[in-house]
Amino acid sequence: MALRDTLHRFPWGELKYVLWLPVYLLSFLMMERVVVTGYWPTQTWLDSHIPFCEWFVIPYCLWYPLLVAVGLWLLRKDRAGFRRYMRFLALTFFLSEVIWLLVPNGQDLRPAVMPRDNPFTRLAASLYAIDTNTNVFPSVHVVGAIGAAWAVRKTPSLRDRPLLQQAVSLLACLICLSTLLIKQHTVLDVASGIGLALAVGLPLYSQHRLRRFRPAFGRD
Template sequence: MQAIKQFFKTHPHAWWGFYLPVYLAAFFIIEHFITDNYWATQTVLDSYVPFCEWFIFPYVSWSPLLVVLGVYLILKDGEGFRRYMWYIMVTFTTAVVFCILIPNGQDLRPAVMEHHNLAAWLVEYTYSIDTNTNVFPSVHVVGAIGAAWAVKKTPSLERRTLLRGATAILALLICLSTLFIKQHAVLDVIGGLGLALAVGLPLYHHGIIRRSRPAMEQE
């Protein structure tokens, strides 16, 4: 217990991470209550996107990516973690509020898996724990773009060109995976991209939250 207290004393920005259980609680509550009578987000564009179960692997890499990046920023870049959490809090909360105000979902999931393999099993498991509702805007898209942006803007990673490139490619694959495993419609991805840009540009490109404590980067 003393070690935990000492950690938060030396890394006070870590408290921002407690937004995540609040978000998860809100998300699973609306998942429970919003199950039908929703705005269906699929359009004719989705008929041109084939189903491919192998995209489940970049899809499930989303949570580890966000968590690992968050832990790194907590330990190495306190100011960067605050900005990362501002992005997460604003975008994720906006997505939840939108889903409450305008219940939405998509009807694109295949009724039967054509293939029987590990990827198909993972898709079916994902379907079982995550409904086809509350999909607009895509939080997977929002989070993936935010992670890539945070890595790009982290000073201690400036010379890690390979890592930054790999993160950007993974973020792109995650965005595409939402379409190919039929977890999201094209419109959901466009909405996620729009939300990511609306919040990310002021935070990361225009520097609305500036680095006022450079020493924190070496924590």
């Protein structure tokens, strides 16, 4: 009986909203092997003034559990919010791939030799080995971090937890900053990531807000 109740309560209808993820990951891996040379370098003179700081590899890596944790929380507490969150990620991630296809890009900022030897520089070097320096404009790390913070801000069950909302927003800011400080992205990559997140998120969440207040307008 307990198993039957659990299966009945499971949000089966929301599973279709994550079907885009394996498609995105597969296409991302393919694109990582297509663009190797001949790309548009996105670094500018501003990036040369940003120091390498290996400590920021920690918030950079926290991006992955952040996106998963927000998704699981929304799936349990706010299914409408989960669907908006998945739409935001799917739209922004696939639009990023379209941009990469149309404008092959990369950056040449990674240090050839790490300035120090410690666990954080070794972790950064491991990231370099796994993730290429191409397909960086816009930064999906920036887009995803903003999307997670936005979703938490818009979750009704978390309105009475402002400290948690602020903590997630702070982590999102640190993640965006980390992309610059471990030389994974450039200023242009971050700016374009913010622009893409706003271009998709503003109409997506504004539409949700208008739907909430439409009945009130109709009574006037």
